[in-house]
Amino acid sequence: MTFVIAQACIDVKDKSCVEVCPVDCIYTDAEDRMCYVHPDDCIDCAVCESACPVQAIYPHDNVPSESVRFVEINAQWFRNKAAARAAVDEIMPNL
């Protein structure tokens, strides 16, 4: 399993999750609007879930239906950052 960051993180990105993750598997670059969990490195400890001030983080098998696309977007960022960023902008246009 892995944990997944969904749209509530977009344009919040306070990195509380990054600070508490024991294996440093939550990533973001300056140009990103959100953070992303590495699906292979996450150890499912759930520490990030309670640290998030906007409840943006879910176990991947319990993501709300409106956020299911973020399971793929989190993984995609590690293969193709531009594609993941485009998907985020499509879901929440950057006005």
Ligand code: SF4
């Ligand atoms: S569940 Fe644990 S290991 Fe996975 S991203 Fe969150 S803090 Fe990191």
Ligand code: SF4
């Ligand atoms: S703690 Fe929540 S809002 Fe903050 S960067 Fe992590 S997922 Fe985004």
